[in-house]
Amino acid sequence: MFISNILFLLSTQAAILVDILADIEMVLASDRRFLLGNWVGDALQFAKSEEEIHLYNFNAKLQISIWGTNYTLGLYDYANKFWSGMIQEYV
Numbered sequence: 001m002f003i004s005n006i007l008f009l010l011s012t013q014a015a016i017l018v019d020i021l022a023d024i025e026m027v028l029a030s031d032r033r034f035l036l037g038n039w040v041g042d043a044l045q046f047a048k049s050e051e052e053i054h055l056y057n058f059n060a061k062l063q064i065s066i067w068g069t070n071y072t073l074g075l076y077d078y079a080n081k082f083w084s085g086m087i088q089e090y091v
Contacts, residue, residue, distance in 0.1 A: 021087050028084035036085030039064065061086075 028034040043060035047053040064081045 024082060025084055025087045028082055028087065034082070034084050036061075036064075036083040039083060 032038060040057055040060045043056045044053060047056045064083055065086065
């Protein structure tokens, strides 16, 4: 009984979170400056080879998400930002 109550509360809170994230996505999508596709497209315009396309795509997304691991001297998640397109992919 206790476990089922906890699971019910957890699923209720998870549903609320998904709704909030969907609302954030909708607000971000209303402004072209927060569209992930524009950000990545701007980065890709400088690519001159297939290898650079993959690198610039990866770096553009990395820079606005986690931007780092152990090699960034503790700056993990330093550049985390909300962009329309990123939230939708995670929800």
